[in-house]
Amino acid sequence: MAESGTFDPNLFLDPETGRNPQAFYKKARAVGAAVPGPFGGIEIMRRAEVEFALQHPEIFSSAMEAVDLGQSVPLIPLQVDPPEHSKYRKLLDPIFAPKRMNLIEPDIAQLVNEFIDGFIDDGSCEFTTALAEPLPSSVFLRLLGLPVSELAMFLEMKNGILRPAGDDLEQVQAAQRVNAAEVERFFAETLADRRKRPQEDLLSMFASAEVGGDRLTDDEILGICFLFLIAGLDTVTDTLECFFAYLAQHPQQRRLLVDDPSIIPTAVEELLRWETPVTGVARVAKQDAELDGCPVHKGDHVGVSIGSANTDERALPDADDVILTRNSKHLAFGAGVHRCLGSHLARLELRTTLREWHRRIPDYEIAPGTELNFMFGLRQVDTLPLLWSA
Numbered sequence: 001m002a003e004s005g006t007f008d009p010n011l012f013l014d015p016e017t018g019r020n021p022q023a024f025y026k027k028a029r030a031v032g033a034a035v036p037g038p039f040g041g042i043e044i045m046r047r048a049e050v051e052f053a054l055q056h057p058e059i060f061s062s063a064m065e066a067v068d069l070g071q072s073v074p075l076i077p078l079q080v081d082p083p084e085h086s087k088y089r090k091l092l093d094p095i096f097a098p099k100r101m102n103l104i105e106p107d108i109a110q111l112v113n114e115f116i117d118g119f120i121d122d123g124s125c126e127f128t129t130a131l132a133e134p135l136p137s138s139v140f141l142r143l144l145g146l147p148v149s150e151l152a153m154f155l156e157m158k159n160g161i162l163r164p165a166g167d168d169l170e171q172v173q174a175a176q177r178v179n180a181a182e183v184e185r186f187f188a189e190t191l192a193d194r195r196k197r198p199q200e201d202l203l204s205m206f207a208s209a210e211v212g213g214d215r216l217t218d219d220e221i222l223g224i225c226f227l228f229l230i231a232g233l234d235t236v237t238d239t240l241e242c243f244f245a246y247l248a249q250h251p252q253q254r255r256l257l258v259d260d261p262s263i264i265p266t267a268v269e270e271l272l273r274w275e276t277p278v279t280g281v282a283r284v285a286k287q288d289a290e291l292d293g294c295p296v297h298k299g300d301h302v303g304v305s306i307g308s309a310n311t312d313e314r315a316l317p318d319a320d321d322v323i324l325t326r327n328s329k330h331l332a333f334g335a336g337v338h339r340c341l342g343s344h345l346a347r348l349e350l351r352t353t354l355r356e357w358h359r360r361i362p363d364y365e366i367a368p369g370t371e372l373n374f375m376f377g378l379r380q381v382d383t384l385p386l387l388w389s390a
């Protein structure tokens with residue numbers, strides 16, 4: 001691994017890295033297959049080693065020690081290692097299967113259009129609050145059977161876990177624990193209600209579901225719901241923000257989508273590769289290992305930089321070119337046993353939004369004078385004001 005002296009791990013947290021992560025990744029990869037991480041441990045940067053880590057959960061585990069969001073139960077299935085992990089995926093995979101997701105495409109298109117109806121005549125919107133946040137959250141709350149009228153409360157809960165307030169790590173973690181306890185209390189109460197009064201929704205289904213011949217326990221259901229809340233309500237929002245920030249700044253690329261919407265499916269994959277909104281995932285080493293000469297010690301916290309792997313010139317010679325028609329083989333949804341459960345839903349939402357938006361608002365720009373601020377980790381633009389001719 002690179003010596004700390006040759007690589008400054010604080011660069012991970014530099015605002016410029018958020019704005020221009022691809023250039024940062026390139027510099028880090030030039031230093032080694034892995035570099036020191038921003039909070040200790042290491043970050044794996046090159047594609048071959050990233051894939052190796054994701055494919056070897058017996059070495060690089062995603063169990064609870066890998067990441068602490070303040071919750072009291074493991075996030076299911078993310079924080080469960082094989083072989084236990086597969087019994088949960090058997091239960092959850094069919095819920096998010098492509099055929100099932102495709103059935104809700106007309107509802108998603110209608111929802112996108114309703115949101116656009118609300119601001120198109122203004123000639124401007126703040127993209128995050130107008131569309132990127134409410135759209136995927138509404139879709140997901142409907143799926144779960146939770147009230148969309150309480151959207152603001154769910155967003156607050158999710159943000160309290162993923163972006164807690166605080167001036168230092170201690171304060172951030174304390175806030176996270178308080179917020180996590182609130183989320184757990186909410187789901188415990190809702191579950192108790194569904195046990196008494198079952199409805200046609202996912203929570204009621206979990207209340208009577210079995211895995212490996214046993215009923216799911218309340219803690220297991222809590223672990224699933226907690227993960228769903230943070231995965232289902234945040235990732236598509238982040239991705240839409242990254243996509244629209246890119247397309248607003250690259251009118252020639254945008255024109256390709258407008259002129260030929262049939263390229264939208266490949267464009268979504270290529271933008272997922274280039275932008276990689278979930279920039280990395282967390283692991284803990286269960287045994288000593290070596291990655292292209294970089295030692296990994298049992299107990300090390302290991303960041304796996306998916307964003308860097310996706311732009312590694314060792315695996316893709318023209319990695320710096322964004323080619324919206326190419327067959328992009330990216331890792332934006334992860335790889336191996338923990339590969340994203342919601343990828344079909346996410347793709348559907350992304351494709352539908354790009355299609356409907358560009359059909360109705362083909363030309364737009366970022367409000368002049370705006371300086372974009374991206375958060376790292378889960379790559380999000382804090383505000384994205386867009387303008388067009390109404």
Ligand code: HEM
Nearest residue numbers: 077078231232235236239278281333334338340341342346
């Ligand atoms: C564009 C949007 C999305 C991106 C980029 C994304 C990315 C990822 C990534 C990188 C992982 C692997 C995590 C790891 O290996 O540690 C993952 C796992 C997961 N994602 Fe997504 N995700 C997205 C949308 C969603 C949605 C909408 C859901 C809603 C159900 C979801 C649910 C999950 C779950 C449950 C896992 C854990 C799977 C397991 O451990 O077996 N994701 N996602």
